Amino acid sequence: MTDQDAHEPLPFPDRDPADEPARLQVTSPSHPLEVDHFLFKGRRDWSQGVRILVAGGGTGDALIQMAQVLTTAGKPYEIIYLDTAINARAIAEARAAARGLTGVRFETGSLLDAARFDLFDYIDCAGVLHHLADPQAGIDALAGALASGGGIGLSVAAPFGREGVLALQKAFAETIPQGDPVKRLAAARAVFARIPQRHAVLSNPHLRAQIATDAGFYDLLLKGPDQPFAMDQLMEALTAAGLAATGLPQAHLYDLARFFPEDLEDISPVAAMALAEKLDGTIRSHALYATHAGLAEGRVAQGLDAADVPHLRGASGLNLAKMVAAKGALSIALSGARTVLPVPASAAPILAGITGHKTLGQLREAVGLDTVSWGPLWSTLHRDLTRFGLLRYSRLLVS
Structure with a gap:
């Protein structure tokens, strides 16, 4: 299947x-704060400008998010949107126009030809590669368009959290011929209405929202059998393209300690993540950041420098502070599961002070802690909040 079909x-x-x-669609990967955290140690100088490719840009979520955040922050950028789909491009262009965004160039074409637009500091490719006839060729093409020191944010479909999807894709591909999409959709909906309620797709709460819409149903089930990736x-595939992962926004999902409190011997980090994926059984897609092999080490922010600037994702510092002060814990609901993290009440003022505009040094001074008291407290917050994707570092708003 080509990316046009996709x-x-x-x-x-x-x-x-x-x-x-009325609203900005916030996605992962590719929020500039998250990009900075996972690819530039949270210390990128955004005032120097950034060259971005949105490969397989669809209706524009990643494009609009990046352009709007950088525009609001007053940072220069050049973004090239690339997709073969004319209808999707028209929507993305209209969305950009509605916001008055500049610095965006729209191109119709395949991500396989990404390198003809020169090299990029950052490349977004979300939800596209698994639709390609040759996903490896797509990853290779992205690697070929990446500037030295730059990075890629990508997401692909995963197999185990989409049980039943591939079977339906194959069934519809065998019985519903290519042609008018409206007629194909109607035919598939008629068949889908007759599948047993015990079918894995109907019983998967994470798929309901997508199959409820015509566009979502078509994307998931009528583009032919796709090629999902298990984590390993x-x-x-990244290794074959000369790339290596730097980090995962939802690292907790791949933490084998969720299932084996004691470390398993002789298991590699990749094998451990792959095993955790199998044991979890609900992961529908993988999101990660990558760069050229040999340049991946030390790219993720660690929050060790007093000049690092922390940001919270999906919650306000004040609300988290109130929860910690009242309960001595944070209750986190992600991916349909709730986790309770013990957090000392003394951390409440720290959480309340995280605004995205204060450095760690300024935050420590504001709460009146010396370096000895601050170190272990912040280390615990950093560890727990980053692995759940709730804490990122970036100087985007202060430099």
């Missing part, structure tokens, strides 16, 4: 440009 003729996700003034397969 995004034409019912653009996904379904977006209305008229909604732009994805790592192998």
Whole structure:
């Protein structure tokens, strides 16, 4: 399957440009704060500008997010949107126009030809590679368009959290011929209405929202059998392209300690993540950041420098502080599961002070802690919040 088949003729996700003034779609990968955290140690100098490729840009979620955040921060950028789908491109262009975003160039073409647009500091490729006839060729093409020292944020479908999807994709490919998408959708919906309620797709709560919409149903089930990646397969594909992962926004999902409190002997980090994926059984997609092999070490922010600037994702510092002060713990709901993390009440003022505008040094001074008291307290917060994707570092808003 080509990337044109993957995004034409019912653009996904379904977006209305008229909604732009009301909300910004926040996605992962590719929020600039997250990009900075996982690829530039949280210390990128955004004032120097950045050259970005959105490969397989679809209806524009990643494009709009990056352009709007950088515009609001007053940072220069050049973004090239690339997709074969004319309908999707039209929606993305209308969304950018509704926000008055500049610095964006729209191109119609395949991500396999990414290198013809020169090299990029950052490349986004979300939800596209598994639709390609040859996903490895797509990863190779992205690697060939990446500037030295730059990075890639990508997401691909995963197999174990989508049980039943591949079977339906194959069944529809065998019985519903190519042609008018509206007729194909109607035919598939009629068949889908008759599948047993015990079918894995119907019983998967994480798929309900997507199959409820026509664009989502078509994207998931009517583009032919896709090629999902287990985590170890994805790592192998990166290696084959001369790339290596730097980090994962939702690292907790791949933590084998969730299932084996004691370390297993003689298991590699990749094998451990792959085993955790199998044991979890609900992971529908993988999101990660990568760069050229040999340049991946030391790219993720560690929060060890007083000049590092912390940001919270998905929650305000004040709300988290109130929870910690009242309960001595943080209750985190992610991916349909709830986790309770013990946090000392003394950490509440620290959480309340995280605004994205204060350095760690300024934050420590504001809460009145000396370096001896601060160190272990912040280390615990950093460890727990980063592995759940709730804490990132970036100087985007202060430099």
